[in-house]
Amino acid sequence: MPASLPPEVLAALRRMFEENPDAVRLVGPGGEVILRNPAALALPEEGLGHLCDPARRGGDPSCPACAVARAFREGAHRRWHVVVPAPGGGGPSSYWEVTVCPVPGDAGEVAAVIEILRDATVALGVEQHLIRTAESQEDEIRRRTLEAGKLLEAAESLRSQLGTLQDSQAEIVCRDRLVALGLLVAGLAHEIRTPLSAVLSSADLLSRQAARLGDALPAERAGEAARGLLEGVRSSAGIVAEGARRIQAVVRSLQVFSRVDEAPRKEVDLHESLDSTLEMLGHRLEGGARVAREYGDLPPVTCRPDALNQVFLNLLVNAVQAIPEGGEIRIRTRATEGGVEIEIADDGVGIPPEVLPRIFELGFSTRGHGRGMGIGLALCRWIVEEHSGKIEVRSEPGRGTSVVVRLPLRPPEKG
Amino acid sequence: MTETADATILLLDDEPMVTRSLESLLRMETSWTILSFNRPEDAIAAILETAVDAVVADFLMPRTDGLEFLRRVKERDPLASRILLTGYADKQNAIRSINEVGLYQYVEKPWDNEAMLLLVRNAVERTRILRRVEELVRKLAERDRSLESLRSSLLKAIV
Numbered sequence: 001m002p003a004s005l006p007p008e009v010l011a012a013l014r015r016m017f018e019e020n021p022d023a024v025r026l027v028g029p030g031g032e033v034i035l036r037n038p039a040a041l042a043l044p045e046e047g048l049g050h051l052c053d054p055a056r057r058g059g060d061p062s063c064p065a066c067a068v069a070r071a072f073r074e075g076a077h078r079r080w081h082v083v084v085p086a087p088g089g090g091g092p093s094s095y096w097e098v099t100v101c102p103v104p105g106d107a108g109e110v111a112a113v114i115e116i117l118r119d120a121t122v123a124l125g126v127e128q129h130l131i132r133t134a135e136s137q138e139d140e141i142r143r144r145t146l147e148a149g150k151l152l153e154a155a156e157s158l159r160s161q162l163g164t165l166q167d168s169q170a171e172i173v174c175r176d177r178l179v180a181l182g183l184l185v186a187g188l189a190h191e192i193r194t195p196l197s198a199v200l201s202s203a204d205l206l207s208r209q210a211a212r213l214g215d216a217l218p219a220e221r222a223g224e225a226a227r228g229l230l231e232g233v234r235s236s237a238g239i240v241a242e243g244a245r246r247i248q249a250v251v252r253s254l255q256v257f258s259r260v261d262e263a264p265r266k267e268v269d270l271h272e273s274l275d276s277t278l279e280m281l282g283h284r285l286e287g288g289a290r291v292a293r294e295y296g297d298l299p300p301v302t303c304r305p306d307a308l309n310q311v312f313l314n315l316l317v318n319a320v321q322a323i324p325e326g327g328e329i330r331i332r333t334r335a336t337e338g339g340v341e342i343e344i345a346d347d348g349v350g351i352p353p354e355v356l357p358r359i360f361e362l363g364f365s366t367r368g369h370g371r372g373m374g375i376g377l378a379l380c381r382w383i384v385e386e387h388s389g390k391i392e393v394r395s396e397p398g399r400g401t402s403v404v405v406r407l408p409l410r411p412p413e414k415g
Numbered sequence: 416m417t418e419t420a421d422a423t424i425l426l427l428d429d430e431p432m433v434t435r436s437l438e439s440l441l442r443m444e445t446s447w448t449i450l451s452f453n454r455p456e457d458a459i460a461a462i463l464e465t466a467v468d469a470v471v472a473d474f475l476m477p478r479t480d481g482l483e484f485l486r487r488v489k490e491r492d493p494l495a496s497r498i499l500l501t502g503y504a505d506k507q508n509a510i511r512s513i514n515e516v517g518l519y520q521y522v523e524k525p526w527d528n529e530a531m532l533l534l535v536r537n538a539v540e541r542t543r544i545l546r547r548v549e550e551l552v553r554k555l556a557e558r559d560r561s562l563e564s565l566r567s568s569l570l571k572a573i574v
Contacts, residue, residue: 193502197525198432204528205439212443248525 023117026103027068034112043117071100071113081120095121185254192251200244206237265411267300270308270340274331277312281320288325296334302410307383311391314376315344315403322348322401339389339409345402351395359393380405387411422539423448423465427458427472427484428500433524437471440528441535455480462491469496469519469538474512485516494545496538498522 005013017024023040025033033040067080080098097120105111210233217226278291285291319329323346332343351359360381384391389407424447426434434451441449450465452458455475461467470488475481485497496519499512509521519538522531 190502193524194428194430195432197502198430198436200525201436201440201528201531205436205443208443208528244525 023115025115025117027113027115029072029110029112031068040117067098067100068113068115071102071115072110075102075104075110077101093121094119095124189251189255192247196244196247196251200241200248203237203241203244206240207234210234210237264304265302266305267302268305268308270298270301270333270342271295273305273309274312274333274342277309277316280313281316285320288327289320289323290326290328292328292330294330294332296332298333298335298340299409301340301407303387303407304383308387308407311380311383311405312342312344314380315405318376318403319344319346319348319401322346322350324348336406340407342405342407343402344405345400347400350397350399350401351393352397353395356393356395360391421447422468422543423450424535424539425458425461425467425470425472425488426451427453427455427470427475427481429453429473429475433473433500437531440532444532445536447539455484458484459487462488466492467495468542469498469535471498471500471522471535474499474501482512482516485512485518489517494542494549496520496542498534498538500524500526 017037020037021039023043024037025040026035028034067078071078078100080100081095097118099116099118101114101116102110103112103114210230213233214227214230217230274293278285316329323329327347330343330345332345334341360377381391384405384407387407388411389405391406392404393401394404395401422445424441426437426449428434428437431453434453438449438451441447450458450461450467452461458472462470467488470485472481472484475484481499485499488495488497497516498520499509499516499518500522501509502524512518513521519541520534522534
């Protein structure tokens with residue numbers, strides 16, 4: 001150390017050396033300790049292993065772990081971290097940071113080595129604690145994230161279950177209404193039939209009577225007035241008859257609806273059903289709608305033919321009403337696995353999307369007052385589902401509507 | 416029509432509207448005697464007094480008195496043709512009544528006047544033919560008996 005240093009600096013250096021809480025030793029090439037500070041004097045005696053005082057071990061160069069010996073050999077600064085087992089093998093190990101610093105001699109050789117030993121056990125503990133804390137916090141965050149995900153999933157599933165429940169409740173309410181309506185309709189249809197039959201019969205009688213009266217009037221004396229009146233009677237009778245026939249048609253379709261459970265099942269060629277329904281519709285198709293039949297190979301289907309004819313009739317009537325003049329109705333059939341598929345499509349006005357979800361509802365009608373009761377499609381769905389089938393509608397306003405009916409070859413027996 | 420100059424038809428329905436329509440139709444298109452009733456007991460009283468050729472009766476639900484009435488008609492005069500008219504489009508009931516009462520025909524309301532006329536005419540014709548056959552059989556049997564008595568008196572005279 002140069003002697004030219006001022007005394008106050010020397011005093012400060014001495015303080016830094018003596019007050020240093022880390023153990024500082026200056027070790028000579030023979031392993032002898034030239035100088036040590038008070039902290040080095042306080043180093044534990046036992047269990048330090050290679051932290052041993054080199055002097056005590058005679059600076060044994062054979063100890064490969066000896067940092068001081070390595071510093072002499074390599075002439076380089078180094079810092080080592082060393083774990084020291086507790087003396088006697090019990091209790092916690094301690095953790096030491098060992099820094100070695102060669103001191104060059106005049107000829108460039110390593111004249112001595114400064115060794116600084118710092119007990120880092122506490123610092124390491126803090127660090128490890130911090131790491132552990134951080135890790136456990138990460139774990140906690142992961143766990144919470146996972147929990148939140150699960151909660152979200154559960155909420156989603158609950159929401160969808162609620163939706164399903166609401167749907168099935170609506171379905172049940174709808175079914176109940178349909179059953180009640182079915183009973184009501186069966187009673188009503190019967191009540192209507194009897195007076196209706198009298199009306200129909202009497203309207204026909206009126207026409208007959210008017211004709212007879214006309215024949216009975218002596219031609220030369222029958223005034224214009226009498227002839228005119230007779231003509232009027234005949235025309236009125238015609239209107240009464242036509243009205244009654246329309247009522248009769250409504251009653252018939254209502255009865256199909258109410259008797260859907262009673263009619264016997266038969267094996268049926270659905271192409272025949274479709275053809276006969278088209279034939280029934282003949283006069284309504286005269287407006288110019290083309291009908292394209294694209295029939296596939298259909299196996300016979302066990303069903304209640306009256307009821308299914310009613311479905312086809314309703315769908316075809318809807319199609320006829322949807323198309324402008326010169327439109328086309330396409331009837332496509334094909335066999336599917338275990339069932340059949342019948343599509344009735346038109347290129348008519350289509351159904352607005354906001355209305356589409358409601359068209360199978362009972363009492364929902366898009367037609368003007370007096371043109372529909374909103375029973376047709378509800379009835380179709382009722383009948384198709386009663387056959388364990390499905391009915392689906394796709395529609396695009398201005399492009400047309402397609403209704404697909406899917407039926408199993410044999411619906412499972414009920415009850 | 417050649418055959419239907421005189422025939423008696425009985426109509427039974429609880430609804431006067433129905434019996435009146437049918438009666439008007441039959442009166443207008445035939446010269447038969449038409450008896451209309453709206454209560455089964457009145458109709459039963461009538462068949463005990465008068466022979467009828469054809470009967471058109473409603474089920475008279477819910478007590479099915481109509482069927483009971485047709486059964487009485489069958490007991491009284493098995494040859495009278497029985498037609499059941501019903502507002503219930505119910506095949507089960509139809510089959511049951513045809514089996515139990517022996518119907519000539521089963522007609523659903525609303526009926527078609529022309530078809531109804533044809534049906535009743537055929538019913539009357541059927542009854543008349545059956546009656547004639549019965550009459551001829553009876554006459555044949557009578558002749559048989561007189562032949563038999565003639566033969567026995569002949570035998571007595573000869574022996």
